Amino acid sequence: MSKQLEALRSMALRQLAEGEPANGILRSICLELEKILTPSVVGVTMLDRSLQTFEEAIFPSLPAEYADALKGIAVADKPGTCALAVFKGQTVISRDVLNDSRFSDGWKTLGVTHGLRALVSIPAIGPRGLTLGTLVVTFEPGTTLSTGSRKLAAAAAELCGLVLRYRRTQMKHELLLGELQHRMRNLFGAVGAIVHATARAHPDPEEFQKVFDGRLKALAKAHSLALNADAIELRQLIHDTLAPYTLGHEIGIEGPQLMLTQEAAVALSLATHELATNAAKYGALSGNCGSIKVEWEVDESESHRRFVFDWRESGGPVVQPPRRQGFGQKTLTRGVASAFDASVDLQYNPEGLHCRIRAPLSPRLGDRVN
DSSP states (O other): OHHHHHHHHHHHHHHHHTTOOHHHHHHHHHHHHHHHSTTOOEEEEEEOTTSSBEEEEEOTTSOHHHHHHHTTOBGGGOOSHHHHHHHHTSOEEESOGGGOTTSOHHHHHHHHHTTOOSEEEEEEEOGGGOEEEEEEEEOOTTOOOOHHHHHHHHHHHHHHHHHHHHHHHHHHHHHHHHHHHHHHHHHHHHHHHHHHHHHHHOOSHHHHHHHHHHHHHHHHHHHHHHHHOOSEEHHHHHHHHHGGGOTTOEEEEEOOOEEEOHHHHHHHHHHHHHHHHHHHHTSTTSSSSOEEEEEEEEEOOTTTOEEEEEEEEESSSOOOOOSSOOHHHHHHHHHHHHHHOOEEEEEEETTEEEEEEEEEOOTTTEEEOO
8 A cells, every 4th residue: 555655645746746736636636546445436525715615526436416516515514424524623434324314314315326325534634734625435335444445545635635735825826816917907097096186186296296106105005015914903904005095085994903913914905905996996085075984893702702894985976886796806705704704795885885894703813902
């Protein structure tokens, strides 16, 4: 088994070095394991960014409908071996899927329909001990995997954990590239808006240059913050991010002190920048009479422990709900969800946009400053 494991690792390492998509590498691992552990069926499940739901699954030897049926399953519901393995953080074995009282009828029927009558689900562990998915290996009912096969499967699950970590890095880079392209488009629009508003309010050339230079530096600082944020206090982050967009408008900022983690700071900076850019184009900052109020609260009670962030616009043009979800909105919702498990509620009220971000008060978000 040691030679087979080494060959498996070498194959995965070579594909990683060549920049192959993570899903392709996981598929190769499954197929190679099936050759070694014949007649087993091997598959991999993958959790979403929140680690609460199964986002995708790869079972190369089964019809696509099986993997598709696993998408969206919540870990907390524990309907089958994979969810239970993630929930417990340990290997789960079902020697008789159809009659296993631990699991849901729907999951049992799905497995037996596709020939999965006995199987083992092994957690695929990523950084900081987090479970990113599972490796699944089937065996014949009434039997069990040999000691060597179990060791090989466990080592393969560890390898899948590394590939899943690589997959998350790939996805993060793709999101960052898309955000960078989107931000560049917004940047040109923001500069144009600053030029127009500054020229309107400060027609004297010398005064225009002085005011414009200051606003341009503030804009550059906000963009730099989004890309290089370290731990930062929330009020300072909001103030710095909104500075280029105020342009004489009334901006209210109110909330308790909260020291954000680096990832949370970047996500909230990007979210605030996106809201401000949208306000400058279409909302409260696009005219002369609009205003924005930014408030947040931190509930540290044992029953809640939550963070609520509100962005409210008023005094701008009548708001029209968008016909489709643009990249900016996707970036906003996915960014905070990925960074600190937040949810986003956007209300396109006629009098002004209202954005509410809710999240559990956790170490992923930051620490309250007393």
